[in-house]
Amino acid sequence: MSRTLPVALLDIALTQCLGRAGAPSIRNPANIRMMHQAALAAVTDTLPPPMSHPQAFGRLKARKVRRGTLAVRTALSSTELQKRVQALEVAGAIEESSVDAQSYSEEQLVSIYEDLLSIPTEESPTPQLTSREQDLNAVNAVDLRLLESEPDAQPTQNHSPLLAVLQLSRSPISLAEQQTKYGPSPEPYKRVLWRVECLLQRLEAAQARAGTAGVSLGVLTAAEGEALVRVCVDAEDFEAAEYSLSLMKRLGLSTPEPVVNPVLEAYASKGLVFETEQFLTNVLTAPPTETQRHLHVKAHLRAAAAPETIPESALSVLHHYESQHAPAPMNTYTMLITNLFSKHSVIARAQAWDIFTHMRYVAHPNPDAFLYTMMIRACASPFASYRGEAERALDLWTEMTVDKGLPPTVGAYNAVILACARSGELSYINEAFRLAKQMLDAHRDAHGSSQFRPNSKTFCALLEGAKRVGDLNRARWILAEMVRVGESDGAGRASVHITEEAMMHLLHTYTAYTPPFRRGIAVFKQADSDLDVSAASSSILPSSDASLPELAPEPNQASFTHLPPQSRAEVIAEVQSLFRRIHPLAAKSTASSSRYDDAFANVTVSTRLVNSYISVFYRHSSLRTSMDLFNEFFEKMGVERNARSYTEALTKCAMSKQGADKDTALGFATSIWDRWLSLERDMREDANRGGKALDGRIVERARTLMIRVLAIHGKIDEALDHVRAFVQDFPPPAIRTPRPWTTIRGTRTVLFAPRPLVRTTTPVEIPDDTVPPLLTFGDVDVLHHRLVALGRGKDIGYLKWVVKSYEGALRTRREKAMKKDGN
The missing domain is CATH 1.20.58 (Methane Monooxygenase Hydroxylase; Chain G, domain 1)
Known part of the structure; x- marks a missing residue:
């Protein structure tokens, strides 16, 4: 149931x-x-x-x-x-x-996490520009089509009825001038311009007889007119380009901004200010757009007469647009700041910082990542005051990455690391290494690989910090990492090369390094013979022959071990071993071939690299060995000596005050002095011809070092002769005239002025880098002590007058500079 x-x-x-x-x-x-x-x-x-x-x-x-x-x-x-x-x-x-349907495979999950963990990059939209070949083809097509519109040609079915009537009529206007200017020519664009002008004149004459106006003649399309303008610009025929724009207006064709800007870009790139402003006045019917304002400022910037002067006209145009409540785009400010930072002037550098602050106040409060990176990099400039610039760089870095939330880049990491490393303070140098660790560890993708790979600039920045504190352990580790990363460079990755700059920093680290072993604390056994003692002494102090790099390796060649050199002799041996690998003739020696030789293939032997190499001998070897190296090594390497080569040699002579080095110092300084005077004369002539300005500080340093060397060795009369020669070449009254004043650096309060409204630097904070060489008491104190010991009162009075004259002239110069602009 x-x-x-x-x-x-x-x-x-x-x-x-x-x-x-x-x-x-x-x-x-x-x-x-x-x-x-x-x-x-x-x-x-x-x-x-x-x-x-x-x-x-x-x-x-x-x-x-x-x-x-x-x-x-x-x-x-x-x-x-x-x-x-x-x-x-x-x-x-x-x-x-x-x-x-919603279940994911392992590959899909990895791709999802790759997208989530990837750092977004700003992609600038690329303008869709027609290629040059397409423009030429379009102009040639117009040329062939207009050829049929000649009086002898028959109209085709593609021609409009009005064009068919006009081509059979005879133009009452003479075209001799147009034929001379744009007549039959090998250039297709000129033929097109001439034929279009002929047709326009016929049209205008027919309209005048008929009493009508505004009839459109379909000779050119808008795309063909744009191609014609671009072809004229590529041929650098700017007059023809402007004439093409005028023909487009007469034909009733629109001239949008992408058609007008190429002509303006061509004028601005060549620095043609008059043509640029005439074009803006005659061609544009509306106020300039952001791009056109940028090109206007660019034209003034390219037209700057002296490359080392501040582009006041470009800055005036920039502030003029600001007064009209139409500021230029951010890339204009970036362009001007980049130009100011490229100049070897502290005033230009101060003006760049003021423009950056002013831009954030009146135009663009939020800079982009590129501008932040450039300002952080400026904190590591040689003209920066390193003590305060590292803190400023860290503030900008925090503002960029934390406050504004902009993703960091490799360039930004390199900039902030370099700014901290160049400060010379141990706390900031440790911060530079922490940032480098953060760069490699804090940004990893779904596979665990670092998204920021260190490049040569990263390692050079870390070497900057290591050399300033003499940390040889870190410097050797960085060199080993550069070799390892260069060897493990796989397909498609940017390789890390050991460059001349990296080796220069490494050699400076050897110079600043203080080895723990000293010969004075070594105790020899009583049973050792005199031969053993002499052998031990020869192993610690290298001879002059051992100072030159050998092309073939010796049996007891120093090895690059995990322990740093423990004595000065080991420092010299290790430096020689490194320099053998970058020697230009070392590649010819097959006996010294090693798998590490390719790591130094990109190192170029230059003057500053040779100076860095010899500085190691100045610090860790005898003056006799350094003198022999100075006299022979430059010629052997095929490089010339510069001002730094002589000042470092004179510094070594001035510091050699006892023992055998003191006897060698006077002869060494005297032998190189004539060559220094010749180099100084060449630098002064080059500055008079408008070349690089004479560095007053390095000339002053060389002269005062020679005076000190002569005074130490009792050559009082010769030292006084050098003082008199110094006063004759650089008289104190020449210091009284300050550098030329620029109104753009004025600080007087006015309603409007073509200068920044907000400043980062004040006139008091800007050092004067144009002061000629001068003498202070610290430069001649040794000579003064010797004169007092000898009781030479007249010479003491003369030396006091020289020092006070330079001090008074410098005080007058400062007062005149502060009185400028009513300050």
Whole structure:
């Protein structure tokens, strides 16, 4: 007998099945059917057993008769339950399909995390410019089409009826001038201009006779007119380009900004200020756009007469646009700041910082990452005051990465590391190494690889910090890392090369390094013979022959071990071993071939590299060895000596005050003095011809060092002669005249002035780098002491007068400079 189950009981049973721990998922239709059967079995177990007695059967039948619709309702309820079960199965199948569609593979997850962990880069939109070949093809096509519009040619079906009428008429206007200017020519654009002018004159004459105007002549399309302008600009025929724009206006064609800007760009790139301003006045009908304002300032910047002067005209145009409430775009300020930082002048550098501050106040409060990087890099400039610039660089770095949320770049990391390293303070140098570690560890992709790979500038910046504190351990580790990264350079990666700058910093580190072993604290055994003692002494102090780099390796050649050199002799040996690998003739020696020779293949032997190499001998070897190296090594390397070569040699002579070095110092200084005077004369003549300005500080240093050397060795009269020669060559009255004043550096309060409204530097903070050479008491103190010991009162009075004359002239110069502009 079949048994009909209530729907409510089945729903309760299904709910209990689903609520059990470990219940099967409803996403699978098979599980739904299984739960349905379990629910039916559970409900069947709870029902009473069927009645077998006939009376009971009769009572049940009578009950069904009395409740005629109950069976129908129960049947319907069973059908509804089946529909619900089927709907549940369908829902489970849909849910399962949707879950399967959202499941990801390992490759897809990696790609997702690569996108999430990648650093976004600013992509500047590239203008869609037509290539030169396409422009030439368009102009040639117009030339061939207009050739058919000559009086002898027949019109084609592509010509308009008006053009067909005009080409048969004879022009009443003489075209001799136009033929002379734009007549038949090998250049297609000139022929097109001439023919378009002919057609326009015929059209204008016909319109004058008919008394009508404004009839469009379909000679050129807008795209063909743009191509014609670009072809004229490529040919550097700017007059023809402007004439093309005028023809487009006469033809009723629009001249949008992308058509006009190439002509303006050509004028600005060549520094043609008059042509640029005439073009802006005659061609433009609306106020200049941001791009056109940028090109206007660029024209003034390129037209600067002297490369080392401040571009006042460009800055005036910039401030003029600001006064009209139409400031130039940010790339204009970046261009001007870059130009100012490129000049060897502290005033230009101060003006660049003022422009940066002024820009944030009046035009663009939020600089981009490139401008931030440039300003941070400026903190490491040789003209910067290193003590305060490192803190400024860190402030800009924090503002860029934390406050503004701009993603850092390799250039920005290199800039802030270099600024901290050049400060010379141990705390900032440690901060530079921390930033380098952050650069490699804090930005990793989904594969765990650093997104910022160090380049040669990164390692050179770290070497800057190591050399300023004499940390040879770090410097040697950085060199080993450069070699390792250069060797492991794979496909497609930017390789790290050991450059001349890196080797120069490394050699300076050897110079500043203080080895822990000193010969004075070494105790020899009593049993050692005199021969052993002399052998030990010869191993510590290298001879003059050992100072020159050998082309072939010696059997006892120094090795680059993990321990730094422990004595001065080991320092010299290790430096010689390094320099052998970058020697230009070392490649010819097959015996010294090594797998590390290729690491130094990009090092160029220059004057500053040779100076750095000899400075190691000045610090760790005898003066006799250094003198021999100075006299022979420059010629052997094929480089010339510069002013730094002589000043470092004279410094070594002035510091040699005892022992055998003192006897050698006077002769060495005297032998190189004539060559220094010749070099100084050449530098002064070059400055008079408008070349590089004479560095007064390095001339002053060389002269005062020679006076000190002569005074130390008792050559009092010769030292006084050098003082008199110094006063004759650089008289004190020449110092009284300050440098030329520029109104753009004025600080007087006015309603409007073409200069920055907000400044970073004040006139007091800007040092004067144009002061001629002068003498102070610290420069001649040794000579003064010798004169006092000898009791030469007249010479003491003369020396005092010289020093006071320079001090008074310098004071007068400062007062005149402060009185400028009413200060």
